Amino acid sequence: MFRKSWVILVFLILIGCLAVGTAGQNAAPIDSTVVESVGTWMDTLPEWDGTYRRIRVPILMYHYVSEPPEASDDTRITLSVTPDMFRAHMQYLFDGGYNPISLYQLIDALRTGAALPVKPVVLTFDDGYTDHFSTVYPVLHQFGFTGTIFVITGAPDNSAPGYLSWPQIAEMAESSISMENHTRDHIDLRNQDYDTLVYQLLGAQESLLAYTGRTPHFVAYPMGFYDEGTLEILRTMPVWGALTTQFGALHTTDRALEMSRVRISNETNVAALAALLQTDS
Numbered sequence: 187m188f189r190k191s192w193v194i195l196v197f198l199i200l201i202g203c204l205a206v207g208t209a210g211q212n213a214a215p216i217d218s219t220v221v222e223s224v225g226t227w228m229d230t231l232p233e234w235d236g237t238y239r240r241i242r243v244p245i246l247m248y249h250y251v252s253e254p255p256e257a258s259d260d261t262r263i264t265l266s267v268t269p270d271m272f273r274a275h276m277q278y279l280f281d282g283g284y285n286p287i288s289l290y291q292l293i294d295a296l297r298t299g300a301a302l303p304v305k306p307v308v309l310t311f312d313d314g315y316t317d318h319f320s321t322v323y324p325v326l327h328q329f330g331f332t333g334t335i336f337v338i339t340g341a342p343d344n345s346a347p348g349y350l351s352w353p354q355i356a357e358m359a360e361s362s363i364s365m366e367n368h369t370r371d372h373i374d375l376r377n378q379d380y381d382t383l384v385y386q387l388l389g390a391q392e393s394l395l396a397y398t399g400r401t402p403h404f405v406a407y408p409m410g411f412y413d414e415g416t417l418e419i420l421r422t423m424p425v426w427g428a429l430t431t432q433f434g435a436l437h438t439t440d441r442a443l444e445m446s447r448v449r450i451s452n453e454t455n456v457a458a459l460a461a462l463l464q465t466d467s
């Protein structure tokens with residue numbers, strides 16, 4: 187009798203866990219340690235099985251993770267999270283059972299229904315600043331988290347001060363970080379002619395491939411700007427997803443070129459991050 191009730195109890199707990207885990211997302215929850223089929227990069231777009239899916243995954247958007255120098259302008263200040271605050275954010279995710287995933291895992295889930303870990307989140311870092319190597323990279327490594335850095339490839343091409351170098355980019359690409367496309371020169375992609383769009387988007391693809399050995403498959407629109415002409419070019423490229431700066435955490439199979447994100451600013455303390463992670467939009 188004792189044994190029978192024990193089995194029933196375990197069964198009920200399992201059902202309870204499943205019910206909680208499936209709330210708000212289509213992918214079945216499984217232990218994060220089991221999800222190894224898709225890593226931080228792959229070169230074959232998962233074949234779509236014909237099912238449209240809607241999955242809630244907050245894609246956090248960071249820029250600088252460093253103390254703004256004295257006399258910084260408002261943009262630099264607003265776009266900066268201090269290293270201490272960044273560590274506190276990652277600690278919060280770790281303690282809260284969040285599981286940072288790659289955009290490759292997200293696209294796989296949207297197209298094939300591949301399972302995602304519980305409480306998935308994507309960590310993105312725009313522009314490719316040196317602090318992404320000196321601070322973000324070791325902190326992510328410490329927590330065992332993956333992240334995605336959107337590189338403005340003209341910056342390392344010109345050894346621009348304050349930006350990542352190609353060797354740093356190549357080293358991170360070899361580890362658990364996805365190095366993706368943020369165009370060559372960070373221009374407004376609206377109302378541009380074909381040649382300019384190809385130069386900016388395909389040029390950045392080719393540079394990243396040349397230095398990392400991997401074709402990037404994701405783009406972040408500079409300043410969040412894009413138009414129909416931008417989308418048309420992207421559809422002819424091996425780009426599987428593109429990220430806007432529009433607020434939201436819901437992603438659908440048919441809107442992969444217009445994925446929303448959750449902006450992190452200098453005012454995003456841990457309590458604010460906790461609230462942002464709960465967004466239902």
Ligand SMILES: [Zn+2]
Nearest residue numbers: 312313408409
């Ligand atoms: Zn940018």
